[in-house]
Amino acid sequence: MNKGRVYLVGAGPGDPKLISVRGLEAIQKADVIVYDRLANPRLLKHRRPDAELIFVGKLPDKHILKQEEINHLLVDLALQGKVVTRLKGGDPSVFGRVGEEAELLAEHDVTFDIIPGITSSIAVPAYAGIPVTHRNFTSSFAIITGHEYPNKTYSGLDWENLAKAIGTMVFLMGVANIEQISRELIRCGKPPETPVALVRWGTWADQATITGTLSDITEKVREAEFKSPAVIIVGEVVKLREKLAWVEKKPLFGRRILVTRARSQASELVDLIDDFGGEAVEFPVIRLQPPSQPEAQQALDEALDKLPTYDWILLTSVNGVEFFFNRLRQRGIDVRSMGNARIAAVGPKTAEALAERGIIADVLPSKYQGEGMLEAIQGDLRAGQKVLLPTADLARDYLPAKLRELGLQVTEVDVYENVLTTDDGDEVIHLLQNQSIHIITFTSSSTVTNLIEALKQLGIEEPLSLLQGVEIACIGPKTAETVRQYGLPITYMAEEATVRSLVQSMIQPK
Known part of the structure; x- marks a missing residue:
């Protein structure tokens, strides 16, 4: 059997953005990651989905594994032909005992790399x-x-x-x-x-x-x-x-903030929290994916085949834009078939997503929700006009209902669906139980309901009690309404339904 390879990686002092590019690459390519408590667990989100995780501890009062056992573990895994990343806090050569680990690897003729880290010193x-x-x-x-x-x-x-x-x-x-x-x-x-x-x-x-x-x-x-x-x-x-x-x-210094939105959407929010000195903990309780039900897929494709017949196409989210155009590309449908329709975007981010695809929105409401879109286009609507509304499977029915009341023919199709996920939930539960989460951010009603359900699926019988004392930040009134239905108080409310406004609400005086 071919021998594997071991990467002895310095994870840096704690801030996950302080790891080196080479260290991050070692995490991404590993079959097995062997890590201890001083390596920020947020780094593990960069692993392959099939990578094995082995925690070797090293608490002040006890070791999960003794150093000699760790040394032999690395050798054993490598001799099984695996790519192993040994993730150590700080720099592995500064009191990190990397020399002992490397010596035993060398004695067994195992190839290894020592990847320096930023030392805590x-x-x-x-x-x-x-x-x-x-x-x-x-x-x-x-x-x-x-x-x-x-x-x-x-x-x-x-x-x-x-x-x-x-x-x-x-x-x-x-x-x-x-x-x-x-x-x-x-x-x-x-x-x-x-x-x-x-x-x-x-x-x-x-x-x-x-x-x-x-x-x-x-x-x-x-x-x-x-x-x-x-x-x-x-x-x-x-x-x-x-x-x-x-x-x-920095205004968010010392604040650990839970980000519940889908990982594909979370980067802007995470980066803003980081810019203002907070520590973002990602717990994406939503995964976005194309419709999984055959009838929803068929309805979407039938709507796309009729693109030239629509008078309006209303896009209510960045995700809607992404999945809508992905399906057009998969079907080989030319975007010029939308040429007869006027296009409205619910907010600047949605309009920006359209612009990246070479389309300038005809209408951009001042209020970034369904009510605002209806107000912005109502003067141009005519009974009998055909409207295509590509949305999520959990979208509100306010806008299509109001359009039908005005006599328009509305085709509402799911271009994506929200799926509950519980990845990285054990870490979040540990932080909540230790009162180490200070703020929870909610960017949609589904993030609220999915967080409660995710905690239940992870074995928490009374999830609402676990959230007591944690401040809550909401991106808009509909999200806030869902939070209140669970009996939870709201500490921060975004003035506009944008991520930047959400973060601004957390740094302004209460």
Whole structure:
């Protein structure tokens, strides 16, 4: 059997966008991903659907697998001919024990790549507004383990040279030993008033920082009950934090926000949350797909065959545009057959999707919903006109009903359908149970109903109780109406039915 290959990948310090391009490629091509708790689970969404996941733990008080067992696991998987990605927090070569894993792979003649990651020793201070070097303070820094093997003591470190020769000292895994670290540095000549900062869960939504001096930081850590994982920074550069704490000035800093819309639609919302300092957690409770029922497929194709006969084509979503034109292409139907119809788009994003296909909407309402579209076109409607309304299987019946009342001939067809999904649900339940989700965003009524149903399917008997205390943001009044039907309060309401307006509602004062 052919031997596999192992990628030893640094996942970065936590923010999933800090992984390297090569590291992301290794995730995408893996048969098996072996990961630990410091690798952001959001990175796993980039895996192949058939990739196997193996969590090897490493919590402060216990290991799911010992390091020696992890080493042999990588070898065993590779000898089975699998492509294995070992995903490690930070950089694998900085106290990541990658050398031990690589040594055993080399002994078994297994091909491996070491893919560096952004180490927490520089990234975490940077996210806290502390550059590890600065021309006015120091041109040197050292990365030091704050936790050594049980059979070693801190006498193994050259404390005197560290205290005298190094400008900035960054200690990893040292929270439990902060008292000893401070005492040794003072003993070896570091002034007691030397600034110190501890940054916990740096680059994550949970990032928290405390500052002090060598003389008082131990007591501050105890009072704050500051726990690992945290990075310790010792040196004059800590003084820059008050001026340079850029992440904490973002309006959504510290907020973990659940995104429930379909993954194919979520990128704009996720990117905006990230731009404003929040951490987006994707839980796409909807998957969009072409109609699955033969009768719906037949009705759509019959409508498309009659395109030249329609006076109006009303497109009520970006998804409607995408699936509509996909089916035209699959059927080999020329878009010029739409030439007799006037085309209306429900909002700017829908109009933009049309423009990308070379079609400029004739009508663009000021209100981005069915009521607004009807108001915008009503003056041009004539009884007997034929209207094609390509929508989703769960679309509201308001617009077609009103058009029929006005005497128009309406052909309403499903160009796509919403399917409930529960992918990545276990992670979301864990976050909700630990009250680590601060805001849930809903961009349609179906995202509301599907979230409740998804939680039920994942074993939560009372999903509404799990959502108590979580703030809710809605994109429009119809979505809000569905939320209220479940008895949930709404904290944020978009002024316009757009993703950007939804995010703006979350960053404005309540």
